[in-house]
Amino acid sequence: MTTTSSLFDLFGDLVIYRNLDALDDRLPRFAEAYADMGLPSPIPPRKLDAAYAQALAWLLERSRELAGRPPLTELVYIGDTMLNDGGAFTNLRAHTGWPGWCFIGAEKDEELAVAERNGLYQANRWAALAEFLGWVQSQGAALGAGTAVIIDIDKTLLAARGRNDGTLDRARVVAVEATVAGALGAQFDRDGFRRVYAVLNTTRYHGLTGDNQDIVAYICLMLSAELDTLEHLQAEVASGRLVDFRDFMAQMDAQPGRLAAKGLLALHQEIYGLVREGDQTPFKAFRRREYVETVSRMGHLPEHAPLAQRLVDEVCMTQEVLDVALWLKARGCLLLASSDKPDEATMPTPDLVARGYQPLHRTATHIVGQSIADLLPAQEF
Numbered sequence: 001m002t003t004t005s006s007l008f009d010l011f012g013d014l015v016i017y018r019n020l021d022a023l024d025d026r027l028p029r030f031a032e033a034y035a036d037m038g039l040p041s042p043i044p045p046r047k048l049d050a051a052y053a054q055a056l057a058w059l060l061e062r063s064r065e066l067a068g069r070p071p072l073t074e075l076v077y078i079g080d081t082m083l084n085d086g087g088a089f090t091n092l093r094a095h096t097g098w099p100g101w102c103f104i105g106a107e108k109d110e111e112l113a114v115a116e117r118n119g120l121y122q123a124n125r126w127a128a129l130a131e132f133l134g135w136v137q138s139q140g141a142a143l144g145a146g147t148a149v150i151i152d153i154d155k156t157l158l159a160a161r162g163r164n165d166g167t168l169d170r171a172r173v174v175a176v177e178a179t180v181a182g183a184l185g186a187q188f189d190r191d192g193f194r195r196v197y198a199v200l201n202t203t204r205y206h207g208l209t210g211d212n213q214d215i216v217a218y219i220c221l222m223l224s225a226e227l228d229t230l231e232h233l234q235a236e237v238a239s240g241r242l243v244d245f246r247d248f249m250a251q252m253d254a255q256p257g258r259l260a261a262k263g264l265l266a267l268h269q270e271i272y273g274l275v276r277e278g279d280q281t282p283f284k285a286f287r288r289r290e291y292v293e294t295v296s297r298m299g300h301l302p303e304h305a306p307l308a309q310r311l312v313d314e315v316c317m318t319q320e321v322l323d324v325a326l327w328l329k330a331r332g333c334l335l336l337a338s339s340d341k342p343d344e345a346t347m348p349t350p351d352l353v354a355r356g357y358q359p360l361h362r363t364a365t366h367i368v369g370q371s372i373a374d375l376l377p378a379q380e381f
């Protein structure tokens with residue numbers, strides 16, 4: 001039988017999304033706490049910024065105080081991307097001065113390979129978390145009440161990279177398409193949209209889009225509305241005349257009549273205004289849709305659904321990461337979950353609450369993967 005669990009079961013409300021506002025309302029909002037954290041601005045830093053680690057360390061320390069726990073002395077981090085998770089881990093270890101160890105996992109259909117460098121342990125099996133724990137202990141880690149454990153959510157604890165991560169990507173693509181279709185109504189051309197999205201959602205256009213899905217969605221909307229053509233945009237980018245999405249938005253802003261004729265003026269003005277305020281997730285309608293598309297893919301398949309279908313259709317919890325998290329929790333470690341998703345992609349609006357929707361972290365889903373509980377070191381109490 002497949003069982004279910006939610007992030008709340010593991011972390012309570014100690015879940016931190018992109019804007020660095022903990023869901024636990026005993027912790028202050030980032031906008032109220034940034035000065036206390038020693039940061040210069042209420043605009044939340046990105047995961048790779050040193051300031052992000054500074055904020056995370058502050059939130060860990062405040063969480064520890066609230067729980068009346070002993071001082072934190074070491075760090076364990078579990079994630080799926082060397083750049084983002086490895087970078088955030090390295091920054092956090094440098095900022096705190098604690099010894100620390102980081103697991104970067106994925107499931108790949110190739111021979112088992114494990115690499116270790118500077119406290120970063122990379123493996124192509126999620127089950128290698130068992131060896132990781134043994135390795136961390138052999139390095140002298142106490143793994144107890146003084147250990148802060150940060151677990152990445154997207155494609156780590158949920159939708160394991162290499163196994164189930166396509167579900168999160170599909171939820172997002174469906175959300176972009178539905179948002180653009182909703183904004184354009186009868187003018188929407190699905191094939192045209194998909195052609196534009198396939199081009200813009202690539203690393204080649206990261207310079208223009210800032211690798212930001214809100215911006216990809218915005219530009220797709222404008223091209224779908226024929227306010228510019230893909231060919232013209234490509235030529236502008238290739239020639240170096242267009243390097244920043246803000247310039248593209250300014251070009252749109254200079255055509256209020258055409259925007260109004262397409263019924264997009266108010267939406268453009270809202271998004272453009274938020275961009276100018278420094279909001280990194282300015283396309284709110286898209287992110288709200290992403291929330292719906294994500295939670296509607298959690299825990300929704302029946303118990304007897306075939307595994308192959310579950311891996312494609314359901315955003316599942318990763319058994320191996322869950323086993324390790326439960327093991328660390330049983331030893332008294334302080335567990336915190338971290339995600340790059342913005343609030344709008346994780347919390348229901350009041351009308352969705354009325355229809356029974358729960359925050360993403362309280363939405364239960366099925367657990368899939370290989371149980372490694374029996375491979376973990378025996379607990380000594």
Ligand SMILES: [Mg+2]
Pocket residue numbers: 079080081152153154155156
């Ligand atoms: Mg991730």
